[in-house]
Amino acid sequence: MSPVVKEKNHVRLVFLGAAGVGKTALIHRFLMDTFEPKHRRTVEELHSKEYEVSGATVKVEILDTSGSYSFPAMRKLSIQNSDAFALVYAVDDAESFESVKSLREEILEVKEDKFPPIVVVGNKAETGGERQVPAEDALSLVELDWNNRFVETSAKDNENVLEVFRELLQQANLPSRLSPALCKRRETLPKEQTSLRPPMNKTNSCSVC
Secondary structure, eight states: OOOOOOOOEEEEHHHHHHHHHHHHHHHHHHHHHOOOSOOOOOOOEEEEEHHHHHHHHEEEEEEEEEOOTTTTHHHHHHTTTSEEEEEEEEOOOOHHHHHHHHHHHHHHHHHHHHSSEEEEEEEOOGGGGOOOHHHHHHHIIIEEEEOOEEEBTTTTTTBBBHHHHHHHHHHTTTTTGGGGHHHTTTTTSSOOOOOOOOOSOOOOSSSOO
């Protein structure tokens, strides 16, 4: 008999990663369907959205963190107070992928959990020939060695952005019935997208399995 996982009505998602990898761009693309090409330094910014689902209010908080390592205490507090984590790197920046490895280790230490809810996000997949992190290598490390989820995205081209949030919410045990609310929130999302993730169990539909 499998254990019953209690669904939450409040969850905080945190986006972590080196400076300039597109954490803010992913969040803004999801919430407002906008993209600002100019990098703007973020210290810390908390976004909050409420969804009415089946008569209940579900609150989703999204924490956008600084890519600077000048705020270790703030980063530790962000990890302590969050339920699921998006570790973002840029596919054209190998050093940012190394930062993801360090951040994952910090999450394991702070949360004292061998399997925290983590989605590793390879952003800027539209860069093409400038790629420094092969998708196959990242996929193998993240999903086979770490047992976490991996998604490649383009905040610029609006590719797989919704998929990141669906994975985070699912891992954070938010009600699966929240999915239609996300669909309603993102009416501008194209019905069909070409996934930038290597072929394996990929989907951009709005149902949470």
